[in-house]
Every structure is written in C-alpha cells, then in structure tokens.
Amino acid sequence: MSSGDHLIIFDTTLRDGEQSPGASMTREEKVRIARALERLRVDIIEAGFPAASRGDFESVRAVAETIRDSRVCGLARANEADIDRAGEAVAPAAAGRIHTFIATSPVHMEKKLQLTPDQVVERAVAAVSRARNLCDDVEFSPEDAGRSEPDFLCRIIEAAIDAGATTINIPDTVGYNLPEQFAGLIKDLLQRIPNAHRAVWSAHCHNDLGLAVANSLAAFGEGVRQIECTINGLGERAGNAALEEIVMAVRTRQDEFPCDTRIEAKELLPTSRLVANITGFQVQPNKAIVGVNAFAHESGIHQDGVLKHRETYEIMRAEDVGWGTNRMVLGKHSGRNAFRARCEELGIRFDSAGQLNEAFQRFKELADKKHEIFDEDLQALATEAAVALEEDQAVTLVAFRCCSETGETPVADLTLLVDGNEQQNSAAGDGPVDAAFKAIDGILGVRAELLLYSVNNITSGTDAQGEVTVRLERGGRVVNGQGADTDIVIASAKAYLNALNRLRNTGERTHPQAEGV
Ligand SMILES: CC(=O)SCCNC(=O)CCNC(=O)[C@H](O)C(C)(C)COP(=O)(O)OP(=O)(O)OC[C@H]1O[C@@H](n2cnc3c(N)ncnc32)[C@H](O)[C@@H]1OP(=O)(O)O
Numbered sequence: 001m002s003s004g005d006h007l008i009i010f011d012t013t014l015r016d017g018e019q020s021p022g023a024s025m026t027r028e029e030k031v032r033i034a035r036a037l038e039r040l041r042v043d044i045i046e047a048g049f050p051a052a053s054r055g056d057f058e059s060v061r062a063v064a065e066t067i068r069d070s071r072v073c074g075l076a077r078a079n080e081a082d083i084d085r086a087g088e089a090v091a092p093a094a095a096g097r098i099h100t101f102i103a104t105s106p107v108h109m110e111k112k113l114q115l116t117p118d119q120v121v122e123r124a125v126a127a128v129s130r131a132r133n134l135c136d137d138v139e140f141s142p143e144d145a146g147r148s149e150p151d152f153l154c155r156i157i158e159a160a161i162d163a164g165a166t167t168i169n170i171p172d173t174v175g176y177n178l179p180e181q182f183a184g185l186i187k188d189l190l191q192r193i194p195n196a197h198r199a200v201w202s203a204h205c206h207n208d209l210g211l212a213v214a215n216s217l218a219a220f221g222e223g224v225r226q227i228e229c230t231i232n233g234l235g236e237r238a239g240n241a242a243l244e245e246i247v248m249a250v251r252t253r254q255d256e257f258p259c260d261t262r263i264e265a266k267e268l269l270p271t272s273r274l275v276a277n278i279t280g281f282q283v284q285p286n287k288a289i290v291g292v293n294a295f296a297h298e299s300g301i302h303q304d305g306v307l308k309h310r311e312t313y314e315i316m317r318a319e320d321v322g323w324g325t326n327r328m329v330l331g332k333h334s335g336r337n338a339f340r341a342r343c344e345e346l347g348i349r350f351d352s353a354g355q356l357n358e359a360f361q362r363f364k365e366l367a368d369k370k371h372e373i374f375d376e377d378l379q380a381l382a383t384e385a386a387v388a389l390e391e392d393q394a395v396t397l398v399a400f401r402c403c404s405e406t407g408e409t410p411v412a413d414l415t416l417l418v419d420g421n422e423q424q425n426s427a428a429g430d431g432p433v434d435a436a437f438k439a440i441d442g443i444l445g446v447r448a449e450l451l452l453y454s455v456n457n458i459t460s461g462t463d464a465q466g467e468v469t470v471r472l473e474r475g476g477r478v479v480n481g482q483g484a485d486t487d488i489v490i491a492s493a494k495a496y497l498n499a500l501n502r503l504r505n506t507g508e509r510t511h512p513q514a515e516g517v
C-alpha cells in the first residue's frame with residue numbers, strides 16, 4: 001500500500017460513482033464491489049460518505065472490516081460531526097483514510113457555503129486537524145479547485161498541509177478545465193506552495209466536457225502521483241475519469257508515463273461487468289477497454305490487417321484486460337480473408353476458389369439483410385454454396401414477392417430461372433408458404449408429394465435466418481431440400497426448389513436420413 005514509485009489509483013466508484021442518480025448500492029453490493037476492487041489491486045477504495053445516512057456509514061464500516069489489501073477511505077465535510085463519523089467508519093480498516101473537503105471557488109464560497117475565504121480556511125484547518133487526531137492518513141480537497149483563484153488555493157493548501165493533510169487532491173469538480181490549463185494549475189501550485197513536497201498530490205476530474213481522463217493524465221505530467229477515478233467512469237453527472245482508461249493509458253504509453261500502477265489489468269473487465277450489473281448502468285459498446293466493441297473488428301481491411309499482424313489495428317491486447325481474445329465480427333463490411341479464416345476455424349473447408357467465391361457472395365447478400373453473421377449462419381450458407389456448386393441447380397429463384405394481409409388470401413408472385421429461361425407466375429394459397437409452393441408448381445408442373453416441411457431458426461433474434469427443410473416423394477423417390485434466409489417464406493421457396501432440383505437430377509440418393517434430416 002505504500003506509494004513507492006507507482007501511480008496511486010484511488011477508486012471512488014462506491015462514493016462519487018454512487019452519486020450518479022439511480023446508482024445507489026446496498027451494503028452487500030458495496031462489499032462485493034470492494035472485494036472486486038481489492039482483486040483489481042486499487043490502492044485506495046473510497047467506500048462512501050459515512051455522514052450521509054446510517055446505511056452508508058454501515059457500508060463504509062463493512063468495507064473497512066472486509067478489505068485487507070487496499071486502503072479504505074470515507075468522505076467528510078469540513079465539520080466535526082462528519083469527520084467523527086468518517087473516523088468511526090474507517091476505524092476497523094487495515095489501513096484507513098479520512099478525506100475531508102471544502103469548496104474554495106468564489107461562487108461556492110459566497111453562494112453555497114455563505115462563508116468568507118477566511119472562514120473557509122479556518123474550517124479547513126480545523127477539519128484536517130480533527131481528522132489527523134482520528135487517523136494518520138488524511139486527504140484534503142479544495143472543492144471546485146478548477147474554478148478557484150490560485151492565490152487562495154496556495155493559501156488554503158499550505159494551511160491544510162501544516163494542519164496534517166498527507167494527500168492534497170485537486171478536483172475539477174464541474175469538469176470545466178482543459179488539459180493544459182489544469183496541468184498549468186497543478187504546476188503553479190507545486191511551485192508556489194512551500195510545503196507542497198510534504199503531501200502526495202492527487203487529481204479528481206469530472207467528465208462534463210469529456211476531458212476527465214485527459215485532464216487527469218495532464219496533471220500527472222506536472223507531478224500528481226494519485227489519480228481519483230471510477231470503474232466505467234461512473235459518477236456525478238457525466239461521471240469521473242474512467243479507471244480502466246487511466247490504467248491502460250499509463251501502461252500502453254510508457255514512453256509518456258514513466259511509471260506504472262499496481263492494477264491487475266485482467267480484472268478490469270470482470271470488475272466493469274460487476275459494477276454495470278449492480279448499478280444497472282450498462283457500458284456503451286464503443287467504451288474504451290471494457291466496451292463489447294473495444295477489441296472487435298468488422299471491416300474487411302482491419303480484419304485482414306489484424307489477421308496478418310495484430311498490431312496493425314490494436315494498441316493493447318484484449319487478453320491483458322480480461323477479454324478471452326479479440327473478436328472478428330462478420331458483417332457486410334467484412335472481406336474474404338476474415339470470412340475464410342472464420343470458416344476454417346469452424347472446420348468449413350473450401351476445395352476451390354470457386355467454392356470460396358460462391359460462399360462469400362452468399363455471405364455478402366446475407367450480410368446486407370442481417371447485422372451480424374453468426375457461426376451457425378456460416379455453416380448454413382457454406383452448405384448452400386456447396387449444394388449449389390455440386391448439384392445441377394437447373395431451377396433457381398430469381399425474384400419473389402408475397403402479399404399477406406389480415407382477412408385476405410395470401411398471394412405469391414415469383415420468377416424462376418428454368419434451364420436458362422425466366423418464367424413468372426402468381427398463385428394464391430392458404431398461407432404465404434402454400435402460395436409460394438403453388439406458384440412454383442404452376443411453372444414446373446410438379447407432381448410430388450410433400451412429406452415434411454420444417455422451419456428452424458439458425459440463431460436468435462428477429463433478424464435470424466430461418467432454415468427450412470422440405471421432403472418430397474415422387475414415384476418412390478424421396479429427397480430432402482434445404483434453404484436458409486432471413487425471410488422464412490423465401491427460405492421455404494429455396495428449400496422446395498432445392499428438393500425439386502434433386503428430384504430432377506439423376507443419381508439422387510433416395511434415403512432421407514442419409515441427408516441428415
Ligand atoms: C463535489 C462532491 O461530490 S461533494 C459530495 C457530495 N455528496 C453528497 O452530498 C452525498 C451525501 N450528502 C448527504 O447525504 C447530505 O447532503 C448531507 C447528510 C451530507 C447533509 O444533509 P443536510 O444536513 O440536510 O444538508 P444539505 O445537503 O441540504 O446542505 C448541505 C449543507 O452542507 C454545507 N456544506 C456543503 N459542503 C460543505 C463542506 N465541505 N463542509 C462543510 N459544510 C458544507 C452546505 O453549505 C449546506 O449547509 P446549510 O445546511 O447550512 O445550508
């Protein structure tokens with residue numbers, strides 16, 4: 001728990017994170033998250049605001065009783081009652097901290113606290129001294145430092161350090177600062193405050209302008225050695241600096257940040273998931289590090305690059321932050337290389353470039369209709385492509401339209417390519433599938449008995465492909481036909497045509513079980 005040379009990670013998910021409207025947690029939930037934070041090896045866990053309620057006091061105390069490898073901190077306003085409550089709550093901790101704060105910006109002092117600057121300094125000093133009598137580790141924050149006057153900050157921080165503060169935290173409470181400006185403030189304070197070296201300096205940035213991480217890292221560049229952050233960037237309004245982003249920025253850009261954290265990065269994803277599940281604040285797919293797309297590639301050019309050499313499009317390894325691996329998502333932007341690689345992983349082999357091209361073309365057609373192509377879709381379309389190439393598909397579906405209305409008889413209107421000639425027909429039926437089959441019969445003059453018709457969804461979701469199997473019998477010959485499509489009526493027409501083509505072909509196997517139905 002000593003800082004050594006590493007960057008101290010102060011996690012405030014259970015305090016500032018909990019201040020997000022709708023994110024409050026029970027004692028048991030806080031203890032579960034605190035355990036996950038301990039596994040993650042954060043240095044300090046700010047477990048709550050003990051004066052806020054009996055429940056929060058008990059939560060902080062339960063965390064203090066449970067956690068052994070991280071320091072446990074409680075927040076307190078600059079008044080005696082809050083500080084005593086925080087001291088009592090963190091007392092059972094293996095290592096405890098009291099964090100006291102008071103606002104220092106003109107608008108907060110005048111309008112909110114209704115105190116003069118002199119009174120604010122007096123309260124800060126009294127609060128820090130009282131906290132030091134209860135705990136040997138005391139953090140002081142001049143709230144809204146980002147909008148405070150530097151001269152006043154120098155005065156109050158110097159007094160707080162003299163009163164016993166061991167950590168000085170500079171909050172950009174309302175997320176107003178820009179990186180250079182915030183770094184400049186830290187530099188100025190460190191240069192001008194004579195006893196600055198007696199405290200560890202910290203940054204606590206909010207994300208109102210989306211700059212919390214950038215501001216925290218800029219502050220590090222000027223001498224801050226503790227960063228306050230939260231899992232998934234949870235926190236008041238737009239949130240705090242995201243812990244996972246801070247940690248991985250430091251680890252990935254060692255050229256800029258010559259230090260490391262104690263963080264066990266493989267725990268980042270499980271911890272993120274736990275916090276999301278408990279709070280109900282799900283992580284957006286494109287969230288850095290822990291979003292489901294953070295290590296996923298759909299574009300063919302990127303997939304090709306990553307397959308050839310991961311670092312072409314990845315600056316971190318998915319495995320290092322808790323993902324099983326990176327992910328190739330097959331969709332309409334994917335290319336042949338990723339398509340073939342995934343098929344090979346599934347044991348689907350293409351014997352010729354023609355087969356690959358046929359399957360790839362079908363894949364692109366499907367991808368235009370479906371957001372994501374799953375492994376089951378690949379299996380189905382590879383089978384279809386192989387069938388199309390292996391067998392003589394004398395009859396193929398060119399166009400299909402079906403009208404199905406409440407109270408009206410469904411009508412199917414389709415065009416087939418029969419031995420090289422397009423033929424069109426319409427038919428009504430008891431349902432859209434029946435209408436489609438009758439329209440096909442009308443063109444081909446079919447006399448076959450339908451023994452079986454079954455539909456299965458290949459994957460889940462309303463855009464899933466339906467896989468249809470049709471079994472026909474004519475003159476003692478029994479054949480199966482398969483068809484797959486996101487539209488189950490089209491899948492049915494394809495399956496019917498597939499079976500009819502087989503009936504037309506000589507040398508057709510006659511035992512349906514041999515075809516896996
Ligand atoms: C930037 C931050 O994130 S700060 C932390 C914010 N977190 C929270 O507020 C969550 C927990 N808060 C609470 O449960 C409640 O606000 C309590 C229990 C702390 C106080 O509740 P109440 O006594 O009902 O006061 P209320 O919340 O209405 O107003 C806050 C009071 O604290 C004062 N105050 C605010 N900050 C401080 C401070 N750092 N030091 C001393 N007094 C302060 C305000 O001036 C106001 O005083 P007033 O009642 O004399 O006008």
Ligand SMILES: CC(C)C(=O)C(=O)O
Nearest residue numbers: 101141143144171173
């Ligand atoms: C209590 C302080 C550090 C705070 O949360 C803030 O200023 O945002």
